[in-house]
Amino acid sequence: AQKITQTQPGMFVQEKEAVTLDCTYDTSDQSYGLFWYKQPSSGEMIFLIYQGSYDEQNATEGRYSLNFQKARKSANLVISASQLGDSAMYFCAMRDPDYKLSFGAGTTVTVRA
Amino acid sequence: DSGVTQTPKHLITATGQRVTLRCSPRSGDLSVYWYQQSLDQGLQFLIQYYNGEERAKGNILERFSAQQFPDLHSELNLSSLELGDSALYFCASSPVTGALNTEAFFGQGTRLTVV
Numbered sequence: 001a002q003k004i005t006q007t008q009p010g011m012f013v014q015e016k017e018a019v020t021l022d023c024t025y026d027t028s029d030q031s032y033g034l035f036w037y038k039q040p041s042s043g044e045m046i047f048l049i050y051q052g053s054y055d056e057q058n059a060t061e062g063r064y065s066l067n068f069q070k071a072r073k074s075a076n077l078v079i080s081a082s083q084l085g086d087s088a089m090y091f092c093a094m095r096d097p098d099y100k101l102s103f104g105a106g107t108t109v110t111v112r113a
Numbered sequence: 114d115s116g117v118t119q120t121p122k123h124l125i126t127a128t129g130q131r132v133t134l135r136c137s138p139r140s141g142d143l144s145v146y147w148y149q150q151s152l153d154q155g156l157q158f159l160i161q162y163y164n165g166e167e168r169a170k171g172n173i174l175e176r177f178s179a180q181q182f183p184d185l186h187s188e189l190n191l192s193s194l195e196l197g198d199s200a201l202y203f204c205a206s207s208p209v210t211g212a213l214n215t216e217a218f219f220g221q222g223t224r225l226t227v228v
Contacts, residue, residue, distance in 0.1 A: 033214050043201060044115070045219035052214050091156060100169040101146060101205070101217055103156040 004092050004104035012110050013082045020067070021077040021107045023092030029053075033095040034075040036066065039106070040088040048090075051075055079109070087111045116140065119204050119220035127228055131192040134223045138185055138206030144168070145187040146207075146217055147179055151200035162187055194227045201225075 003026040013019040025034070036048040051059045051066045059066040067076040079086055092104040116139035126132055138145050147159040158171035162181035173179075176194075181187040191198060201224050205217035 035216055037219075043224075044221050045203060045205070047216040047218070050214055050216060095215075098169055099144070099163075100158060100161060100171070102158055102171075103148075105155040 004094055004102055006092055006104035006107050008107045009105075010108040010110070012112060013079075013086075015084060015111055015113050016081055018078060018080045019082055019109060021079070021090050021092075021109070022074070023076055023104060024072070024074045025092075025094050026073060027094065027096065029097050031097050034066070034068070035093040035095070035101070036064070036075075036077045037091045037093060037103075038086075038088045039091065040085075045091075049077070082109075082111045084111050084113060115218040115220065117142075117204060117206050117218050117220035119202075119223050121223060122221060123224050123226075125226045125228060126194060128194055128196060130194050130227075131190065132194065132225065134189040134191070134202050134204075134225075136187045136189070136204030136206075136220060138187070138204070139208075139218055142206035142208050142218070143185065144207045144217075145181055145185070146205040147173075147187070147189050148203040148205065149200045150203060150222070151197075156203070159189070191225070196227050199225055199227045 005024045032053045034051045038046045049061045065078045089106045091106045095101045118137040143164045145162045149157045159173040161169040179189045201222045203222045205219045207215045207217045
């Protein structure tokens with residue numbers, strides 16, 4: 001069984017600074033996919049970034065980058081140049097070879113002006 | 114707009130009742146997932162369907178059932194409702210089930226309140 005752990009329930013970050021959200025996972029599978037989603041207060045789930053287990057380079061999407069350390073089974077999300085609109089809940093998720101998509105508990109990010 | 118449509122957006126019902134949540138996936142998406150998000154348990158995977166057939170099952174209660182129809186829309190049926198079933202229920206869809214890198218697109222969710 002797989003497990004995704006997000007140890008930071010909440011974080012504060014100053015506007016324009018970077019913030020790193022931690023995610024570790026536990027799996028015995030060799031093939032898997034890692035995702036980050038954003039959930040603003042309005043409730044919708046917004047896909048941010050993807051990293052495959054065989055990808056050698058860290059994924060980047062605009063201000064989002066994923067710090068993938070396979071040996072440590074971690075997939076931390078880095079948000080650079082934080083904006084007030086980044087205040088939201090962030091979820092790490094993993095898709096296993098059976099294609100089930102499981103989520104961590106989430107981290108609430110609050111961006112301060 | 115993700116292209117995934119969930120109805121209704123809000124639902125208030127009494128304990129012991131039965132409700133049906135509906136999900137229309139993005140055009141062409143064969144795979145549908147259902148999730149429950151409550152305050153104390155985060156985002157819990159309930160069940161996945163692929164092209165009409167059940168593909169994976171998570172922590173879905175026996176009082177809950179789901180199906181995916183030939184037109185690929187899906188329904189989640191919740192019966193004998195309890196106060197603890199109050200939650201945000203999400204449906205998500207993805208194009209195919211054969212690719213690990215395919216993200217799931219989420220609907221806006223149905224907020225169920227059991228009183």
